[in-house]
Amino acid sequence: MTEIIVIGGGWAGCGAALAARKAGANVTILEKTDMLLGCGLVGGIIRNNGRFTAAEEAIALGAGELFHIADSVARHKNVDFPGHKHATLYDVTKIEPKVREFLEGMGINIKFKSRAMDVKVKDNTIQGIVLANEEIIEGDEFIETTGSSGPMGNCLKHGNGCSMCIQRCPAYGPRVSISKKAGVEDLVGKRSVDTYGAMSGSCKLNKDTLGENIKRQLDEKGVVVVKIPEEYIKREKISMKVCQQYALEEYAANIILLDTGYAKFMTPFFPLEDLRKIKGFESARFEDPYAASKGNSIRYMSMAPRDDYMQVLGLNNLFCAGEKSGPFVGHTEAICTGILAGHNSVRKALNMELVKLPRTLAIGDIIAYVNEQLKAEHGLYKRFTFAGSTYFERMKQLGLYETSPEVIKERVAKLGLTGFFNENLAIKQEKVVGMYNNRF
Secondary structure: OOEEEEEOOEHHHHHHHHHHHHOOOEEEEEOOOOOOEHHHHOOOEEOOOHHHHHHHHHHHOOOOHHHHHHHHOEEEEEEEEOOEEEEEEEOOOOHHHHHHHHHHHOOOEEEOOOOEEEEEEEOOEEEEEEEOOOOEEEOOEEEEOOOOOOOHHHHHHHOOOOOOOOOOHHHHOOOOOHHHHOOOOOEOOEEEOOEEOEEOOOEEEOHHHOOHHHHHHHHHHOEEEEEOOHHHOOHHHHHHEOOHHHOOHHHHHEEEEEEOOOEEEOOOOOOHHHHOOOOOOOOOOEEEOOOOOOOOOEEOOOEOOEOOOOEEOOOOOEEEOHHHHOOEOOHHHHHHHHHHHHHHHHHHHOOOOOOOOOOOOHHHHHHHHHHHHHOOOOHHHOOEEOOEHHHHHHHHHHOOOOOOHHHHHHHHHHOOOOOHHHOOHHHHHHHHHHHHHHHO
C-alpha cells in the first residue's frame, strides 16, 4: 500500500492523516510531543463567522469527522462575542483523547515523541525523515504540518522571550522546517519592516481562580466581557496579534473571556500584577502560556511555498498544510488545508491527477486566494481566516458565507462533490487496472 508520512500532529496533521487514510493509504503521524492537536490543545473556537461555512463544506465533502468530534465535546454552541457570531466552543481538556482514539481506530499509526530533525533527499525527492534518535522513516509521499512557531530563538528575537506555551520547545525540542532542510527557501511573515512573525492572540486562565460571578457567567453563557480600567489598557497589543479577526477596539478596552474548559482570555498577554487589581481577577492564574504576564509565542516564521494542490514547490513528494502552508489563522483553516493535502498526497503516490477544490467553495477559494496574496506586494504582512478580517469580508462579497447546512450541502452537490473525500483511491485504481487487464 501507499505509505504517507505526516510530520506534525496538530489539527492540520490530523486532517491530512484522516484524508490520506480515507483515500486508501497507510498513514503514519510523526509528533514530537506526547499529545496531538498542537495549538488545538488551548484553542477551542470553531464555527464562528465564516468558519461555520467551511466546517459544513468539509462535512458535505466527506471529511467532517474532526468537526463532529469537536462538536461532541462542545461546552457551548451558537455563542456570540464581539465581532463574532454562532461560535462553538469545544472543551480543550477533553478533545485530544477523542481525536487520538478516532485516528487510531482508523488504523493510523501515531508515533509520539518522534521529533523530525532532518531529511534524506535525492533528485528533489524525499527518501525519508530522520528523527532525533537517528531512526529514518521512509514513505512514498510526505506532508509537513509542523506549524510556524518555535524554536525559542524566534520568540527571543521577535517577541518577548519564551513564554512557556503549549509548544513546549524546551521539553520536546524546537520545530525543524523539513521543507528548508530539503532545500526549499521558506517564507517568513512580517509585522513591520524589521519585525517578523506575529504573536499568538490569546492566553488561558484557570477558571477556578476567577471570581464566582465570572465563573457562573462563563458556565452559563460561555462568554464574559469585563471593562478594563483605562490605566491598564494597552492598545498597541492589537497590532501584534496573529488573530486580526480579534484586532478590534473591544479587545483592547475589555477583558473578553470564552469558556473552553479554561477561561480563554482574548489578548496576547496581560501583566498579572495589573490583572489582579481588577475586580473578579484578584486570584487569577495563567494556564497557558505560563508566562503570559510577559508575552506569547511568535508564529509565521516558516511557511513553505506551495501550489493550490498543497504541494511544496521544488520537491516531488512533499505536501504541506496549516500554518506551514501560509498565513492561515485557526483550527478550521488547518483542518481544511490538511484534508486537501492528505487526499492529493495519495493521488500523487498513485500517479493520479491532483485536484483543486473549486473557488465556488470557501475552502477552495481561501487556498487559492492566500497563494495569490503572498505573491502580491505586502502579502507577507497579511493573515487570513474564515472568521474575520479581510478574508471574511471577501467571503461575504463573493456570496460564499452561508449558515444553512442544507444550502451548503446543495452547493457541494451541484458541483458533484458530495462525499468526495470518502472515496478510496487505492481501490478505485485497482478496479481500473483490473478492467484494463481483462480487456487486453
